[in-house]
Amino acid sequence: MDQIHYQHFKNTLETMKAELLSRADTHLDDTVELDQSRVGRLSRMDALQGQQMAMEAKRRNTAKLLAIESALKRIATETYGNCFICDQSIPLKRLELDPTYTRCIECVDQ
Template identity: 60%
Template sequence: MTKRLHDRRAELQGLTASSEDQRRPVELDQTRVGRLSRMDALQVQAMSLETERRRSIELNRIEAALDRIAEGDYGYCLLCGDDIAVKRLEFDPTATTCISCARETEHKN
């Protein structure tokens, strides 16, 4: 799991670096860019910002999972303390709850 988490973290960090230009502020000089081009640029920027927000959340989850591994707490549900099923961790190595607690939490929301 550790290698998989490290690999995914490196991939996300690379994507963040390569998409930096798309998140920069859009130039509003009408003499240089037409109205539709500006609208397209604003839309691309908004989508890039949202993608980066989601990447950041995933990176935080990965860091938390790596911390749990280092502390010896990985694989245990943060709510009930039971083991998290191996298949669940294989599907999502950043999972913090067992399936029972995840379902219970989902029903409360």
């Protein structure tokens, strides 16, 4: 991969990271607290479901941030775009879909 592609993906990843971090800041208080004043079973179930959904969204955002950080480190070491398993180049079209991919299509299917 040439320097132009490295720079393109670095910019894309940094934009993705900034968007995730700004979303995380705005939704920091979205974690639902259980309202003990609600007495209905369905109200408690709704609150629990909302709490679980908020925690899962936070978990997914954290995982995506880690994947972005990992991709940025691979760009810095110029190993970005190579499959972790077979060390072949990951097609640019695949990286355009998700710049955090670490495996080529053949190795994902294995």
